[in-house]
Amino acid sequence: MKKSLLTLSFGTFGLGMAEFVMMGILPYVARDFGVSIPQAGHLISAYAMGVCVGAPLMVLIARSYPLKKILLVLVSLYAVGNFFTALSPNYAAIFVMRFISGLPHGAFFGVGAIVAEKLADKGKRARAMALMVAGMTVANLIGVPLGTFLSNLTSWRLIFLFTGCWGIFNLLAMLRWLPRMDALPNNGLKGQFAFLKNLSPWLLIAATAFANGGVFCLYSYVNPLMTGVAGFSTGSMSWIMVLCGLAMVSGNLLGGRLADKYDMPSVLSSIQAIAALAMTVLFFFAGVQPIVLSMLLIAAASLFAVSSPTQIMLLQNSRGGEMMGAAFLQIAFNMGNALGAWSGGAAIDSGKTVNYTAIIGASYLIVACGLILIFKSWQNKQLIPFALRK
Incomplete structure (x- = not known):
C-alpha cells in the first residue's frame, strides 16, 4: 500500500468524522447550548452548506496552485x-464553525x-480511488460510534478536538509522504x-x-x-450500525x-439495479428480520460501491476542468443526501x-440506473476516446 495514497485516506477519515459524528451527538450539543434537537440538527445542514459552497469556490481560488x-x-x-x-461559546458560533x-x-x-x-498503478485507478474513499467508510464504522461514546462519557467537544488534532497529523503525513x-x-x-x-457529465452528476x-431516503430513517x-x-441498533x-x-x-x-458504466448500473431490488424486497418484507437486515446491508454496501467508478468516469469526462468536475x-x-432525507421524511409525515x-x-435508484445506461449509450454513439473499458 502506497503511503502517499494512505495520506488521502487519512484525510477522508477526518472529513467523515467531522461530517457524520454530529448525527450521534445532537442531544448533547442541544443541551449544552440550550436549543432544541431540531435546531441542533441545523448544524448538520450548516456543514452541508459549507460543502456545496466550498467545493466550487475553493477550486476557483486554488486551481492554478500545485496539487x-x-x-x-x-x-x-x-x-x-x-x-x-x-471551542464554540454559543450556538451562533458553532453554526459558523460548522459551515x-x-x-x-x-x-x-x-x-x-x-x-x-x-498516483495509481496502471490498471488500478479505481482501487486507488477506493483506498482514498476508504477513510470515509472507516469513519462510519469506527470513528462515529467512538465519537458518540466519548461524547456520552465526557464531552462532545472532545471529539472535535480529536478531529482537529487528526487534521494536524494528516498535515504532517502529507508533508512527509505525498510527492510534489x-x-x-x-x-x-x-x-x-x-x-x-457536454451531456455526459450532466448524466453522471444527475445519476449520483x-x-x-x-439510499439516504432509507438510511436516514434506519x-x-x-x-x-x-x-x-433499541439496544440492537449499535451492532446493526456496525454491520452497516x-x-x-x-x-x-x-x-x-x-x-x-470490468466496464465501469456496466458495473455502476448493475450496483444501482441490485440496490433498487434489495430495497424493493425490504419494502415488502420489512417485518421479517433476517430479510430486512440482509437487504439493508446490501443497500449500505451500494452507497460506497459506486463511489470510485463514478469519480473516475467524471474525471474522464471533465478534462480541462477536472477539479471543478x-x-x-x-x-x-x-444534494442527493438532502433529497433522500426530505423524501423519506415527507412520506412518513404523510x-x-x-x-x-x-x-x-428504490425508484430513485432505478432513475439513476437509467441515467447511467443513457450515459453508456451516449458514449458509444459519440465514440469519445475515454478509457471506460478495461
Missing part, C-alpha cells in the same frame, strides 16, 4: 474549523481524486466549466444525486425502520476492484409507514 499545496491548505482549514468548533469546517470537504475529494488517479505535483494546466475561468457543454438520494417496523430492540459500517467498507473496496476489471460531484452527493422510504428510494 499538494492545495491539499495542505484544505487540511489546515479543516483542522482549524474543528478546533474552533470544539467553515465544511468548506474544504468537497474540494479535498475533488483534488484528492485527481491525485489518487495520478505540479498544478494542472490553467484553462482560465471559462475552461473550468467547459466540460459542462438520484443514487445517493435513493433507526425507526429497524425498531418500529422490523421489531429489533462493515458493509460500506466492503462495498467500497469491492466496487473499486470491479471497476478496474470532481467538486460538482461532491455537490451532487450532498402517514406512511417507515418502510415506504425503501420503495421511494
